[in-house]
Amino acid sequence: MKLFSFWRSLATYRVRIALNLKGVVPDEVVDVNLMTGAQREAAYRAINPMMALPALIDGDGPILFESLAIIEYLDETHPNPPLLPSDARGRARVRGLAQIVACDSHPLIVPRVREYLEHEFKLDEAARMKWCRHWHTAALTGLEAHLKDAATGRYCHGDTITLADICLASQAAGAKFFQVDTAPFPNFTRIANSLATIDAFARAHPLKQPGAPAAA
Numbered sequence: 504m505k506l507f508s509f510w511r512s513l514a515t516y517r518v519r520i521a522l523n524l525k526g527v528v529p530d531e532v533v534d535v536n537l538m539t540g541a542q543r544e545a546a547y548r549a550i551n552p553m554m555a556l557p558a559l560i561d562g563d564g565p566i567l568f569e570s571l572a573i574i575e576y577l578d579e580t581h582p583n584p585p586l587l588p589s590d591a592r593g594r595a596r597v598r599g600l601a602q603i604v605a606c607d608s609h610p611l612i613v614p615r616v617r618e619y620l621e622h623e624f625k626l627d628e629a630a631r632m633k634w635c636r637h638w639h640t641a642a643l644t645g646l647e648a649h650l651k652d653a654a655t656g657r658y659c660h661g662d663t664i665t666l667a668d669i670c671l672a673s674q675a676a677g678a679k680f681f682q683v684d685t686a687p688f689p690n691f692t693r694i695a696n697s698l699a700t701i702d703a704f705a706r707a708h709p710l711k712q713p714g715a716p717a718a719a
């Protein structure tokens with residue numbers, strides 16, 4: 504198994520958490536430096552034509568891409584512990600929470616979007632940060648409202664870790680990178696703090712990966 508990764512990639516952080524929870528250790532971790540644009544080089548474009556991390560090769564292929572799809576693949580191939588509830592409504596809620604992060608919020612703040620805002624629309628660093636913080640806050644506001652539901656427990660959905668928690672942890676790490684205060688979102692913050700104490704999450708954290716700075 505080969506994981507294409509970069510320390511700062513929040514989508515890869517999600518996959519690393521799932522791998523840790525499942526006790527799966529990739530044979531190789533290939534570093535694709537998002538800060539030097541290595542994701543756009545031909546070698547990586549052949550792996551993932553979207554020029555985005557993560558990608559995973561498991562055995563003979565095909566190459567797996569998109570963090571949520573990879574995590575569901577891992578969940579199906581390594582069912583314990585399960586990352587989705589056993590009931591259809593529960594699965595829909597967990598996938599919905601996960602998609603707020605991975606589909607509605609995260610894609611708006613990735614390097615290719617920030618670089619487009621800079622080069623095409625000439626937005627300076629302060630304006631780009633304002634953009635990122637805006638979309639972070641929109642997701643945090645939506646998540647917090649959902650987390651007031653009685654279905655929330657110690658974690659996003661009851662007292663068992665699910666795909667939603669994996670995504671919540673990546674939103675929390677992103678909030679730190681973009682200096683977004685999560686204090687106004689107490690359920691989100693409580694769950695993020697609980698998850699941070701779990702080894703599978705702590706070991707997967709961006710700042711614990713090779714090449715990461717001591718703080719970001």
Ligand SMILES: N[C@@H](CCC(=O)N[C@@H](CS)C(=O)NCC(=O)O)C(=O)O
Nearest residue numbers: 512513514555556569570613614615
């Ligand atoms: N929806 C994708 C997002 C992939 C993505 O955008 N990854 C970022 C890093 S977290 C990336 O590689 N960006 C490269 C770029 O924007 O140029 C997923 O969840 O896997």
